[in-house]
Amino acid sequence: MPATCEDLLSIAVPNDHDVTSDHHPAVSELLRRVTPFADELGRRFAAAGHELALVGGPVRDALLGRPVNDLDFATDARPDRVLELVRGWADAVWTIGIEYGTIGLRKGDHQLEITTYRSESYDPDSRKPDVTYGTSLEGDLARRDFAVNAMAARLPGHEFVDPFGGLNDLKLKVIRTPGRPEDSFGDDPLRMLRAARFAAQLGFQVSPETVGAMKAMADRIEIVSAERVRDELSKLLLGAHSRAGITLLVETGLADRVLPEIPKLKLEIDEHHRHKDVYEHSLIVLEQAIAQEEDGPDLVLRLAALLHDIGKPKTRSFVEGGRVTFHHHEVVGASMTKSRLTALRYPKDVVADVSRLVELHLRFHGYGTGEWTDSAVRRYVRDAGHLLPRLHKLTRADCTTRNRRKAAALARTYDQLEERIARLQQEEELSKIRPELDGNEIQQILGIKPGPAVGKAYKFLLDVRLDRGPIGKEAATEALREWAREQELG
Incomplete structure (x- = not known):
């Protein structure tokens, strides 16, 4: 007699992947949580002479005790037939994946996908799969990517189907x-x-x-x-x-x-010109950036950590004394980052943010032992903008020296910079820095009309604000008029 999901509750997966009922939910518990609608849907298909099974990721994650969100089902019914069977039952239906045999739907708080048994393959010269429909659950599972994703539970009977040993792979x-x-x-x-x-x-x-x-x-x-x-x-x-x-x-x-930028970080090192392993360094920076995350995984931070030094291979130079330099690698790396992420079709905001972090990741090292003026600190914050919290994390992660004294000194110095930023932030609201005169006031004071001159004046006043801090409208007006006389404006 075939094993049911309930039978699996007696099978323990070693260590933290125990599937016994005393520890993590297994497939049967998942099905009980979504009952009555899962079994109800299974009975609906069975009454029409069709099969239905919960498949793939939800089964794997249930056995691992991981959260299960969306539910994937497989059936021998063709997409048009699936639409007929869920009409009037589902709260919402969408057909965006119908060309691949997938119907999406929502039932209460649950989001489901029902896909016709299929096999798919690529023509050697094609970027899109050719989809053909199958006739059996076992055949459908055979075309799945990995054995741990090739397990299923038939509905409504809860029979566990594992033809390729996925459960054993979970154990191992x-x-x-x-x-x-x-x-x-x-x-x-x-x-x-x-x-x-x-x-x-x-x-x-x-x-x-x-x-x-x-x-x-x-x-x-x-x-x-x-x-x-x-x-x-x-x-x-x-x-x-x-x-x-x-x-x-x-x-x-x-x-x-x-x-390709990542394997190229494995720079050849000879006995005369030594420098740290840039590839290994980048992986450590990635790990150290991850360790600082506070609100879950941060894709922008992780991309920036991985890519921050990709400009080094192009900028490496050998100098006397066996030293190696990578002058302006942050600028070159920012350009390379933008090109790579654009080629991978990342959203523009992700491309911009990651590239900017790569460009700024060395800026802190100009701080020395705290010689920056308040003006320099303002510019640091201004240039980082909304990326400042991520820049803090990336800069700290970029310290991978094994010299504990040096690492501690760098950490203390960055602590001091953050303290100065916090103080100025409180005093001046650095993230909202604007010139003390707006565009309309500039036009009125100088007696000019809207145009490029207003933009130049605005930029001048922003530099004044960054350099001198809050000076009030009267002093800003005097500075503007002096600048305008030099520019022969007004």
Whole structure:
């Protein structure tokens, strides 16, 4: 007799992945939480002569005791038939994925996707999968990316289906394809990135044969659209073990195709010209930035930490005495960051924010032992703008020296800078700094009409505000008039 989900409650996964009822919820508990609607939906399909099963990620996450949000179902019913069966039952329905056999719907507080059994593969020259429909649940599970995602629970009977040993892989903490990895990656090359992503999210090891296939087939990733690559990279970076994911991309050669700036950080070091391992340094900075996050994973901060030194290979110079310099690598790196993230189709605000952090990440080192004037501190805050909290974290993360005395001194100095920023912030509201005269007042004082001259005057007054602090409208007016006389305005 087939095993039911309830039977699984007696199977323990070692360590923190115990699935016994005394610890973490298993699939049957998940189904009980969404009952009556899951079983009700299963009965609705069964009455019409169709199969329905909860599949993939929700089953895996339930067995791992992870939060389960959206629910994925698979069925032998074709999309048009699915629409008929959920009409009048679902609170909302959308068909944005219907060309791939997927119908989305909402029932109460739950969001569901129902996908027709399918198989999909890539033409060697195509960026989009060719979708063909299948006829059995086992066949549908066989085409899924990894065995841990190829488990299901039939509805309404709750029969557990695990034809490829996914439950055992959860015990062993292994990422492995249901069949030959070469076949799986040939069908969808993005699965190679997904392997690294799941390693980053779950902290699992990727099986040796899977890693071997990733190395052999890395060039196949080039047929996948930038948007799909971007989404997997983002999920990888947001994982709890993102360093492991990045390391796997570099070791398999996938990073050479999707994020080539990272493996290039492995600069050759000779006995005459020594400098720190930039690649290893960048991974440590990523980890140290993550350790400072306060409100959950921060994609912008993590991207900036990973990419902050990518300008070093292009700017490396050897000087007398065995020293190595990387002059202006932050400026070059900011430009490279903008180009790479744009090519990966990241949103403009993400591109701008990450690039700006890369550009600013060295600014603090001009602070020395506190020689900056209040004007310099104002400019630091002004230039960082809304990125200041992230810049604080990135700057602190960028200290990877093993010299404890040096590290402590840098930390104290940055503490002092933050204290000065806080004091000036309280006194002057630095984040809201504006000239003490607005555009209308400038025009009135100088007797000029709207145009470029007003913008130049505004910038001059902003510099005055940053340099001298609050001086009042009367002094600002006098400074403006003096500047206008020099510019032969008004």
